[in-house]
Amino acid sequence: MSRNWFGVNRYWGWYPTSWEGWVVFVGMIGSIVSTVYIVDTKAHSVSDTLLGIFPYVSLTIAFTMLVASLKGVLPKFGKANKHQGSYSPDFPSAYLFLALLFIPAIVFYLIFKAFVGATVLLIVFFLLFSVYKKLSKAH
Numbered sequence: 001m002s003r004n005w006f007g008v009n010r011y012w013g014w015y016p017t018s019w020e021g022w023v024v025f026v027g028m029i030g031s032i033v034s035t036v037y038i039v040d041t042k043a044h045s046v047s048d049t050l051l052g053i054f055p056y057v058s059l060t061i062a063f064t065m066l067v068a069s070l071k072g073v074l075p076k077f078g079k080a081n082k083h084q085g086s087y088s089p090d091f092p093s094a095y096l097f098l099a100l101l102f103i104p105a106i107v108f109y110l111i112f113k114a115f116v117g118a119t120v121l122l123i124v125f126f127l128l129f130s131v132y133k134k135l136s137k138a139h
Contacts, residue, residue, distance in 0.1 A: 006072025031060045039052035059120050069131045075135070077092060099128035106118050
C-alpha cells in the first residue's frame with residue numbers, strides 16, 4: 001500500500017506529508033538556490049540573472065508540481081464545507097491557464113534567440129499541461 005507524498009493545500013497546490021515529499025521539496029529548494037547561484041556568478045546584471053534563471057526555476061517548480069500531482073492526494077474541486085480534507089477552491093482549468101502563460105515567455109526567448117531557454121520553457125509547458133490533464137481526469 002503506497003501512501004501519498006503530498007496533501008492538498010486549502011487554497012492551491014500541495015504540501016509534503018511524508019519523508020519522500022520532503023525530499024522532493026528540499027530538492028526543489030536546493031535546485032532553485034543552486035541555479036540562482038550558478039547563473040548569478042556568470043551574469044553581468046540583474047536582468048541577465050533573472051532571464052537566466054527563469055526557465056530553470058520554472059522547470060524545477062513544474063516538475064515538482066507534476067510529482068505532487070502523481071504521488072499526492074488528488075484535490076476535489078469546487079465548493080465544499082470546512083470539514084473536507086482534500087478540497088481545493090480552484091478548478092483544473094487554473095492549471096491549464098498556468099501552462100498557457102508560458103507561451104508568451106517561449107516567444108520572448110525565441111525572439112532573442114535564446115533557444116535553450118525556449119526549449120526548457122516548452123518542456124515546462126508540457127509538464128504543466130500534464131498536471132492539468134491528470135487533474136481534469138480526476139475531476
